[in-house]
Amino acid sequence: MHIVVCAKQIPDPETPPAAFKIDAATNKVVPAQGIAPVLSQFDGIAAEAALRIKEASGDAKVTVISMGGESAQAAIKQVLAMGADEGVLLNDPAFEDGDSHTTAKVLAAAIKDLGDVDAVFCGRQAADWDMGQVGLLIAENLEWPVTIIAKGVGLEGSTLKVERVLGDGFEKTEVPLPAVVTVSNEFGEPRYPKLPQIMAAAKKTVTKKTAADLGLDPSEVGKAGARLQLQKLFIPEKGAQVEFIEGETPQEQAANLIAKLKADKAI
């Protein structure tokens, strides 16, 4: 059993809103000073799901793949420290500024390149762009079945048993391998690596691959291959200035608020 975990490094979503800035000229987020980028939280949960299957089955291998710059090594190392066996960094200037479709194309090519992969685990969405597309598109590229937004994943023979979250409850599904699963926060917290594991992760192999290594033409990946084109990234208006309701006592404040809401026909 060989499971691939897809991991993305993103700006820390816990960055205080006041420190969140956009460079209008490039339509990019300006990295907040002193706040390091992190592994997208849902990818950490996907890694946890893969590692639990590895531990239950005894002889499984987990490979973590990330597409990104050199700094994405940190995201790979984190999943290696959690217990993954090997890492692959997909690093090529041609990969930059793509869309979900080009990202999935590169990841799918890297998964094919590994040759013997049985399952791909992704986070339900990257916590920066929040699209939730890449797992589904990897499945489309590989022509594998896919099930998304899992809260539980188990392996029985060559079938994944996946419990997934719906708007009004949960659904149990069975998916034959090879397959793609995306994992949601309802699965639970990922493990926190301890110092010896972090030390051990430093010694694990991380292989680097470029577009040429994967047989991809630069024109079909990154910005050149993107079909969804970002025109403008902006910080939305937050509406009117807040009006703090006056009053000597909570009762007075409550009465004043309700008078305002009635005047606005909000109630």
Add this chain to the structure above:
Amino acid sequence: MPHNILVVGELEDGAPSSTTLELLGGAQGIAGGGTVSVTLLGTGASGAAAQAAGAAKAYVNDSAEYDTFRGEQWLPAVQAAVEQSGADLVLMAQSTAGRELGPRLAHRVNSAVAMDCVNVVDNGGTIEATRPAYGGNAQATYTFAASPAIATVRAKSFDAAEGAGASETAELPGPGESRVNVTGKEVTESEGLSITEAPIVIGGGRGLGAPEGFEDMKNLAAAIGKDKAAVGASRAAVDLGWFPPSEQIGLTGKVVTPDLYFAIAISGASQHMAGCSGSKMIVAVNRDKDANIFAFSKYGIVGDWKQVVPALIEEFKKG
């Protein structure tokens, strides 16, 4: 410029769902003289076509196998409707179905999808889709370098279509095999109105301090009126086990867009705001006057919810 638009509809008890009618309303506004059509799959689809206000044509299949959403079964039918309708814009809900269909359909028709959009417009002939990103800290506007443009749309982004339904129907292929086998479903029953439908929503956060705080939230909802108000929770409160995950408001929970949202003891983390910033009006009660929630609120009360909420309940009871 005229656009032919296909809405991927969803059925609820044999009728077009409320979000389907909203998408049709949005499509009417963008079409500019082009044709609006709709797909309806599952029991009662043919009959529901006449209720699909705003659609000229409905692509239908009544097979009960379509009642449970399975991506591999729905995709060929929806793709057939895209091709037959000649749509240059496809709209679907940001629902269990839309989340899966959007990207997979985009792949199969060699185009792209913008997910969870809050607005889709024709800007001088070009389709533009706008969606929140970075947990709601930013918004992004996209255009499409391929056709059809595809967008999944957040509930309540458009006003529902009114008027006559589809007068013409065409039959879509029946369901094929699905490699993903659905073996069971567990529906979480919620009390009273759902948070996505209620005109007034009360959100409780970690600042309530204990699960018992949600009893006070329910009492506030009852004082406003059980036919008007529903109670939800922030992810922090849900992760603490104080309230069920199905009632979580935020990026990975439900997106609520009520007329009025009461945020009680909620700090206003961006992932929470992603789930409630579409409310017409936000009113916040928080002890910290610098809390982020106030940046989104029209009215704020700085104070202890334990004193403010009972006072609000008293006032609402006066009528």
